[in-house]
Amino acid sequence: MTDNRLNRATRAAVAVLAYRIREREQLPEQERVDPDLFALRFLTDMLGRGWRLTNARKPVPWTGNRQPLDPETARRGAELVRQRLGLTHPERREQS
Template sequence: MNAAAQRRAIDDAVAALAHRLRQRDQLAAQERPDAHAFALEFVTAMHGHGWRPTNAQRNPWVSKPIRDHSDAAARGAALARQLLEHGPASISDDEEEHQ
Protein backbone atom coordinates (compact mmCIF):
# COMPACT_ATOMS: atom_id res chain seq x y z
CA MET A 1 0.00 0.00 0.00
CA ASN A 2 1.47 3.32 -1.01
CA ALA A 3 1.20 6.52 1.02
CA ALA A 4 -1.78 7.88 -0.92
CA ALA A 5 -3.74 4.65 -0.56
CA GLN A 6 -2.93 4.50 3.15
CA ARG A 7 -4.10 8.10 3.61
CA ARG A 8 -7.38 7.29 1.79
CA ALA A 9 -7.88 4.20 3.98
CA ILE A 10 -7.32 6.25 7.13
CA ASP A 11 -9.70 8.97 5.90
CA ASP A 12 -12.36 6.34 5.10
CA ALA A 13 -12.00 4.74 8.55
CA VAL A 14 -12.27 8.14 10.27
CA ALA A 15 -15.36 9.01 8.22
CA ALA A 16 -16.98 5.67 9.09
CA LEU A 17 -16.26 6.10 12.79
CA ALA A 18 -17.52 9.70 12.79
CA HIS A 19 -20.73 8.55 11.06
CA ARG A 20 -21.31 5.87 13.68
CA LEU A 21 -20.56 8.28 16.51
CA ARG A 22 -23.09 10.77 15.15
CA GLN A 23 -25.69 7.98 14.92
CA ARG A 24 -24.90 6.91 18.48
CA ASP A 25 -25.13 10.49 19.76
CA GLN A 26 -28.65 10.85 18.32
CA LEU A 27 -29.95 7.98 20.46
CA ALA A 28 -31.56 8.66 23.80
CA ALA A 29 -29.06 8.28 26.65
CA GLN A 30 -30.67 5.08 27.95
CA GLU A 31 -30.57 3.51 24.44
CA ARG A 32 -26.88 4.20 23.73
CA PRO A 33 -24.56 1.21 23.93
CA ASP A 34 -21.72 1.54 26.40
CA ALA A 35 -18.36 2.65 25.05
CA HIS A 36 -16.76 -0.81 25.12
CA ALA A 37 -19.62 -2.45 23.22
CA PHE A 38 -19.62 0.40 20.69
CA ALA A 39 -15.84 0.14 20.15
CA LEU A 40 -16.01 -3.66 19.85
CA GLU A 41 -18.75 -3.40 17.22
CA PHE A 42 -16.75 -0.86 15.22
CA VAL A 43 -13.50 -2.86 15.30
CA THR A 44 -15.41 -6.03 14.37
CA ALA A 45 -16.95 -4.20 11.40
CA MET A 46 -13.52 -2.92 10.30
CA HIS A 47 -12.18 -6.47 10.58
CA GLY A 48 -15.04 -7.63 8.38
CA HIS A 49 -13.99 -5.05 5.79
CA GLY A 50 -10.44 -6.40 5.69
CA TRP A 51 -8.65 -4.45 8.40
CA ARG A 52 -5.99 -6.54 10.10
CA PRO A 53 -3.61 -5.52 12.86
CA THR A 54 0.01 -5.72 11.75
CA ASN A 55 3.39 -5.43 13.40
CA ALA A 56 4.12 -1.73 13.49
CA GLN A 57 7.22 -0.68 11.59
CA ARG A 58 8.96 2.62 11.15
CA ASN A 59 7.67 4.65 8.23
CA PRO A 60 10.38 4.48 5.54
CA TRP A 61 9.47 7.97 4.28
CA VAL A 62 10.47 9.63 7.55
CA SER A 63 13.92 11.08 7.15
CA LYS A 64 16.60 10.44 9.73
CA PRO A 65 18.67 13.30 11.09
CA ILE A 66 21.88 13.70 9.10
CA ARG A 67 23.92 14.46 12.19
CA ASP A 68 23.63 14.87 15.92
CA HIS A 69 22.49 18.40 16.81
CA SER A 70 22.75 18.05 20.58
CA ASP A 71 25.81 20.37 20.78
CA ALA A 72 23.96 23.14 18.94
CA ALA A 73 20.91 22.64 21.16
CA ALA A 74 23.06 22.83 24.31
CA ARG A 75 24.79 26.00 23.03
CA GLY A 76 21.40 27.57 22.26
CA ALA A 77 20.08 26.70 25.72
CA ALA A 78 23.18 28.21 27.33
CA LEU A 79 22.75 31.40 25.28
CA ALA A 80 19.09 31.63 26.25
CA ARG A 81 19.96 31.26 29.94
CA GLN A 82 22.69 33.89 29.56
CA LEU A 83 20.26 36.31 27.90
CA LEU A 84 17.65 35.80 30.59
CA GLU A 85 20.11 36.27 33.42
CA HIS A 86 22.31 39.07 32.08
CA GLY A 87 20.66 40.65 29.02
CA PRO A 88 21.75 40.93 25.37
CA ALA A 89 24.99 42.76 26.15
CA SER A 90 26.32 39.61 27.84
CA ILE A 91 26.69 37.65 24.58
CA SER A 92 30.35 37.41 23.60
CA ASP A 93 31.59 38.14 20.06
CA ASP A 94 32.53 34.52 19.38
CA GLU A 95 28.96 33.40 20.09
CA GLU A 96 27.62 35.98 17.61
CA GLU A 97 29.72 34.35 14.88
CA HIS A 98 27.72 31.11 15.34
CA GLN A 99 24.44 32.85 14.52
Protein backbone atom coordinates in the same frame (compact mmCIF):
# COMPACT_ATOMS: atom_id res chain seq x y z
CA MET B 1 -0.18 -0.92 0.34
CA THR B 2 1.23 2.47 -0.53
CA ASP B 3 1.15 5.36 1.93
CA ASN B 4 -1.43 7.11 -0.23
CA ARG B 5 -3.77 4.10 -0.09
CA LEU B 6 -3.18 3.78 3.65
CA ASN B 7 -4.03 7.45 4.15
CA ARG B 8 -7.19 6.99 2.07
CA ALA B 9 -8.18 3.94 4.12
CA THR B 10 -7.54 5.85 7.35
CA ARG B 11 -9.63 8.80 6.19
CA ALA B 12 -12.44 6.45 5.18
CA ALA B 13 -12.31 4.71 8.58
CA VAL B 14 -12.44 8.06 10.38
CA ALA B 15 -15.44 9.11 8.28
CA VAL B 16 -17.31 5.90 9.08
CA LEU B 17 -16.49 6.16 12.78
CA ALA B 18 -17.59 9.82 12.93
CA TYR B 19 -20.85 8.89 11.20
CA ARG B 20 -21.51 6.11 13.70
CA ILE B 21 -20.70 8.37 16.66
CA ARG B 22 -23.10 11.06 15.42
CA GLU B 23 -25.75 8.40 14.84
CA ARG B 24 -25.19 7.01 18.36
CA GLU B 25 -25.40 10.46 19.98
CA GLN B 26 -28.86 11.01 18.48
CA LEU B 27 -30.24 8.05 20.44
CA PRO B 28 -31.79 8.57 23.86
CA GLU B 29 -29.26 7.94 26.66
CA GLN B 30 -30.89 4.67 27.77
CA GLU B 31 -30.75 3.24 24.21
CA ARG B 32 -27.05 3.92 23.65
CA VAL B 33 -24.72 0.96 23.57
CA ASP B 34 -21.89 0.85 26.10
CA PRO B 35 -18.88 2.78 24.68
CA ASP B 36 -16.56 -0.25 24.92
CA LEU B 37 -19.03 -2.45 23.03
CA PHE B 38 -19.54 0.33 20.48
CA ALA B 39 -15.77 0.56 19.88
CA LEU B 40 -15.37 -3.22 19.72
CA ARG B 41 -18.19 -3.56 17.20
CA PHE B 42 -16.70 -0.80 15.05
CA LEU B 43 -13.25 -2.41 14.99
CA THR B 44 -14.73 -5.85 14.33
CA ASP B 45 -16.71 -4.46 11.40
CA MET B 46 -13.67 -2.69 9.97
CA LEU B 47 -11.42 -5.74 10.32
CA GLY B 48 -14.13 -7.86 8.71
CA ARG B 49 -14.01 -5.54 5.71
CA GLY B 50 -10.27 -6.02 5.36
CA TRP B 51 -9.11 -2.83 7.07
CA ARG B 52 -5.83 -3.21 8.94
CA LEU B 53 -4.03 -0.96 11.40
CA THR B 54 -0.73 -1.46 9.58
CA ASN B 55 0.43 -2.38 6.13
CA ALA B 56 0.53 -6.07 5.38
CA ARG B 57 3.88 -7.66 6.07
CA LYS B 58 6.03 -9.05 3.32
CA PRO B 59 5.94 -12.85 3.21
CA VAL B 60 8.66 -14.65 5.11
CA PRO B 61 11.28 -15.79 2.55
CA TRP B 62 10.98 -19.49 3.35
CA THR B 63 7.21 -19.53 2.71
CA GLY B 64 7.59 -18.60 -0.94
CA ASN B 65 9.19 -20.63 -3.68
CA ARG B 66 10.74 -23.38 -1.62
CA GLN B 67 13.08 -25.80 -3.28
CA PRO B 68 11.95 -29.41 -3.06
CA LEU B 69 13.65 -31.50 -0.41
CA ASP B 70 16.61 -33.58 -1.35
CA PRO B 71 15.19 -37.11 -1.94
CA GLU B 72 17.63 -38.60 0.57
CA THR B 73 16.58 -36.07 3.23
CA ALA B 74 12.91 -36.84 2.56
CA ARG B 75 13.58 -40.60 2.78
CA ARG B 76 15.42 -40.21 6.10
CA GLY B 77 12.62 -38.04 7.49
CA ALA B 78 9.97 -40.55 6.46
CA GLU B 79 11.99 -43.37 8.01
CA LEU B 80 12.28 -41.47 11.30
CA VAL B 81 8.51 -40.93 11.37
CA ARG B 82 7.87 -44.61 10.65
CA GLN B 83 10.24 -45.63 13.45
CA ARG B 84 8.63 -43.21 15.89
CA LEU B 85 5.14 -44.49 15.02
CA GLY B 86 6.26 -48.11 15.20
CA LEU B 87 5.54 -48.70 11.53
CA THR B 88 7.67 -50.72 9.19
CA HIS B 89 8.85 -49.58 5.82
CA PRO B 90 6.64 -50.97 2.98
CA GLU B 91 9.66 -52.48 1.19
CA ARG B 92 10.74 -54.29 4.34
CA ARG B 93 7.25 -55.77 4.84
CA GLU B 94 7.36 -57.31 1.38
CA GLN B 95 10.77 -58.89 2.07
CA SER B 96 9.54 -60.58 5.28
